[in-house]
Amino acid sequence: MCQLLGLNCATPTDATFSFTGFCQRGGQTDEHADGWGIAFFEGRGLRHFVDHQSAAQSPMAEFLKNYHLKSTNIIAHVRKATVGSVVLENAHPFVRELWGRHWVFAHNGDLKAYAPRLHTHFQPVGSTDSERAFCWLMQELAKSHAGLPTVEELTHTLRELVPKVRAFGTFNFLLSNGDALWAHCSTKLHYLVRQHPFATATLKDQDWTVDFAELNHPGDRAAVIVTTPLTENECWTAFEPNELKVFVDGLPS
Numbered sequence: 156m157c158q159l160l161g162l163n164c165a166t167p168t169d170a171t172f173s174f175t176g177f178c179q180r181g182g183q184t185d186e187h188a189d190g191w192g193i194a195f196f197e198g199r200g201l202r203h204f205v206d207h208q209s210a211a212q213s214p215m216a217e218f219l220k221n222y223h224l225k226s227t228n229i230i231a232h233v234r235k236a237t238v239g240s241v242v243l244e245n246a247h248p249f250v251r252e253l254w255g256r257h258w259v260f261a262h263n264g265d266l267k268a269y270a271p272r273l274h275t276h277f278q279p280v281g282s283t284d285s286e287r288a289f290c291w292l293m294q295e296l297a298k299s300h301a302g303l304p305t306v307e308e309l310t311h312t313l314r315e316l317v318p319k320v321r322a323f324g325t326f327n328f329l330l331s332n333g334d335a336l337w338a339h340c341s342t343k344l345h346y347l348v349r350q351h352p353f354a355t356a357t358l359k360d361q362d363w364t365v366d367f368a369e370l371n372h373p374g375d376r377a378a379v380i381v382t383t384p385l386t387e388n389e390c391w392t393a394f395e396p397n398e399l400k401v402f403v404d405g406l407p408s
Contacts (some may be wrong), residue, residue, distance in 0.1 A: 181210025
């Protein structure tokens with residue numbers, strides 16, 4: 156299975172700490188060595204990096220650890236291939252345009268015999284069940300709304316659509332359009348909210364401790380969503396099975 160990492164923040168937040176620990180799971184401390192990727196919004200723009208190499212060995216991942224990786228919405232993924240070969244076009248996260256906005260999606264799980272009918276506009280480039288599911292979600296959102304809806308309206312529509320995909324197997328995913336981040340748990344997903352008063356955090360996968368009180372202001376707030384908790388001294392909350400949460404400005408609902 157793959158692993159997911161998402162951040163949704165009230166203000167642009169440096170994600171280097173979380174991303175560095177997460178990358179170690181891409182072939183160093185765990186078996187997810189079949190590619191990786193990250194996408195992060197800067198205003199309405201998007202920076203998108205994917206690689207079929209393992210995150211622990213990828214020069215591009217090493218570059219990003221030293222980049223000023225700061226955003227309000229971030230989605231990252233390390234892949235353990237189950238459907239689709241280990242090639243660049245199968246690396247998550249996937250990106251599509253809808254209503255003049257970038258949409259980013261990453262999936263953890265297997266969808267058995269999943270072959271939805273897709274129209275012309277949204278078609279997979281690679282061969283994964285994950286990208287097919289993303290294309291179908293985008294297609295159905297476009298059919299349900301004439302223009303960009305509110306976050307509340309999108310959440311309502313997703314609650315209707317997700318069970319139709321989940322019926323085919325495990326469907327843990329992260330989805331963002333830059334305004335919000337939606338996270339769905341079939342089997343395993345955790346989150347925490349870092350906010351004032353900030354404390355220290357120590358990574359599980361690398362020897363690195365950060366005092367967030369030194370890096371943040373009182374108004375800063377960040378929700379971190381991940382398959383398996385990244386730190387060993389923070390209190391993570393597990394999602395309920397089949398739970399969909401939406402995160403806005405670093406808070407879940």
